Amino acid sequence: MVLSDNPNDKKLRKIKSKRWMYAVIGILILSYMGVWVFKKFNFNSDYVVGQKLDSLNGVFVYYNGGVDHVLERDTTEDGYNLGLKYQCVEFVKRYYYQYLNHKMPDSYGHAKQFYIDSLADGTMNVKRNLIQYANSSQTKPKIDDLLIFDGTIINRFGHVAIVSNVFENELEIIQQNPGPFGNSRARYALEYANNTWTIKNDNILGWLRKEDTAPIN
DSSP states (O other), X not given: OOOOOOHHHHHHHHHXXXXXXXXXXXXXXXXXXXXXXXXXXXXXXXXXXXXXXXXXXXXXXXXXXXXXXXXXXXXXXXXXXXXETTSHHXXXXXXHHHTSOOOOXXXXXXXXXXXXXXXXXXXXXXTTTEEEEEXXXXXXXXXXXXXXXXXXXXXXXXXXXXXXXXXXXXXXXXXXXXOTTOOSEEEEEEEEETTEEEESOTTEEEEEEOOSSOXXX
């Protein structure tokens, strides 16, 4: 195909090219705004923010709507910071505080920041005062471990959950704020090979564990 050298044709091609560029930019902006709105607001009319959905050992999971929706900060009577209601971090810290009688030395940070890449497997994470295990590890995950997910394009802050059950070839988690249509429980395959345990999800960084104190009865 031979393109015309006519000045009017060149001008027309430039106009068409700009229109396509503006159309693409417009679509990207609308897509970004759509994702932002979906993450901020509740689109599931079956639930209201703050509604109880589930519980583990008497500690409740509350509905939060959009994953980026936040309310006021949740603190204990003695001033310990649990996080923003009803984010995923707030649930796991509330669970560790109420059921495991555990306070983290650093009570702030996004979900993925609970995991420190530079730590060796099975060593102390001093910011959380918990033993940190990598995914994969020679130590098998167990109930009450805190499971940490890396960030994604949709959720750059990551995610945290509690291991609620462990089976031979899979484990179950309980989580808060998985999204307006997400479930409070999820399961992942668990593989043992070459003397290491691996949770079969590439987004799982590892798990943290409290080993020195028995749960509150």
